[in-house]
Amino acid sequence: MSENTAAERKTALSGIQPSGNLTLGNYLGALSNFSDFTNEYNCFYCVVDLHSITVRQVPAELRRRTYEVLALYIACGLDPEKCTLFVQSHVHEHAELSWMLSCFTMFGELSRMTQFKDKSAKHADNINAGLFTYPVLMAADILLYQADVIPIGQDQKQHLELARDIAERFNGVFSPTFTVPEPYIPKVGANIMSLAEPTKKMSKSDTNENAVIRILDDRDTVIRKFRRAVTDSDTSVRYADGKDGIKNLMTIYSCFTGKDYAEIEREFEGKGYGDFKTAVGEVTADGLAPVQKRFSEFMADKAYLETVMRDGAEKASRTARKTVSKVKRKLGFVTL
Numbered sequence: 283m284s285e286n287t288a289a290e291r292k293t294a295l296s297g298i299q300p301s302g303n304l305t306l307g308n309y310l311g312a313l314s315n316f317s318d319f320t321n322e323y324n325c326f327y328c329v330v331d332l333h334s335i336t337v338r339q340v341p342a343e344l345r346r347r348t349y350e351v352l353a354l355y356i357a358c359g360l361d362p363e364k365c366t367l368f369v370q371s372h373v374h375e376h377a378e379l380s381w382m383l384s385c386f387t388m389f390g391e392l393s394r395m396t397q398f399k400d401k402s403a404k405h406a407d408n409i410n411a412g413l414f415t416y417p418v419l420m421a422a423d424i425l426l427y428q429a430d431v432i433p434i435g436q437d438q439k440q441h442l443e444l445a446r447d448i449a450e451r452f453n454g455v456f457s458p459t460f461t462v463p464e465p466y467i468p469k470v471g472a473n474i475m476s477l478a479e480p481t482k483k484m485s486k487s488d489t490n491e492n493a494v495i496r497i498l499d500d501r502d503t504v505i506r507k508f509r510r511a512v513t514d515s516d517t518s519v520r521y522a523d524g525k526d527g528i529k530n531l532m533t534i535y536s537c538f539t540g541k542d543y544a545e546i547e548r549e550f551e552g553k554g555y556g557d558f559k560t561a562v563g564e565v566t567a568d569g570l571a572p573v574q575k576r577f578s579e580f581m582a583d584k585a586y587l588e589t590v591m592r593d594g595a596e597k598a599s600r601t602a603r604k605t606v607s608k609v610k611r612k613l614g615f616v617t618l
């Protein structure tokens with residue numbers, strides 16, 4: 283991508299919750315694509331800690347993971363000099379705009395969110411209002427920065443569409459105020475599935491560790507988990523209906539090698555699933571190793587991470603403040 287001058291750049295923004303140890307799904311669906319935008323776009327990448335408390339968190343773990351997600355951002359090639367890396371709770375405008383936007387979001391719209399339905403089924407003892415209004419906070423994250431493009435995995439598409447609807451509704455009532463964002467969903471890797479139940483999304487909060495590859499899993503663990511991955515009773519490596527497990531492994535292999543499905547089928551013709559699973563494990567471990575190495579270096583330097591957080595919060599606040607003032611003016615709040 284060519285480098286644009288700051289004035290003509292569009293804005294890219296995304297966020298990841300520090301609510302569990304990040305997975306290969308988070309990496310391939312979102313994180314590994316973030317750095318593609320840094321030359322051409324004005325980028326904001328956020329650790330969305332406010333989002334994560336919709337589900338109970340252990341405070342010490344939440345704090346540690348917040349540092350970890352930031353360290354992973356940098357380890358995945360996001361240069362804090364070239365983009366704004368920050369923690370959501372450090373910029374209070376997220377919560378402020380979220381309230382205002384909640385008055386432009388319909389109860390029915392939020393009721394239709396599949397993530398709300400899934401999470402309320404999973405946490406039936408804690409269906410709190412935050413879980414319900416979560417997509418409004420996500421819309422605020424995006425609209426605060428007038429973001430044009432949002433790199434996300436498939437599971438966030440519905441939330442992004444709601445953010446677009448909220449922006450259009452507000453713009454319709456008050457004249458153009460918000461940029462209407464577009465999703466960027468990668469062609470391959472936007473929906474990485476569980477290794478144990480390949481019809482289900484790979485999720486940070488899965489209690490079966492064998493179902494999930496963590497970005498920070500060591501080489502042996504990665505290979506062992508892939509070797510246990512659920513496949514089917516057929517024996518050929520083919521991208522075909524009814525072979526969800528194999529399709530998922532082929533997707534992962536494709537992401538790390540750049541090979542398309544036809545090439546992968548040829549490469550493993552006549553070979554069994556065992557060989558294929560080991561190969562997927564190896565390319566994944568090789569792909570994650572440099573990220574893990576850089577991650578450890580950054581995690582060893584908390585002072586540096588705090589400087590990044592502080593500078594990022596300051597930069598993000600400057601943009602966020604402008605949007606909030608504009609919104610308040612349009613709504614008719616008295617400004618002094």
Ligand code: TYM
Binds near residue numbers: 310311420
């Ligand atoms: P979160 O923290 O659940 O996931 C972070 C990113 O990882 C993607 N992802 C996946 N991609 C492919 N396969 C998977 N199995 C997989 N699992 C997760 C997600 O799509 C996401 O892009 N609500 C968001 C965080 C958020 C946000 C935002 C994102 C808050 N504000 C503003 C973009 C813009 C979430 O819970 O992501």
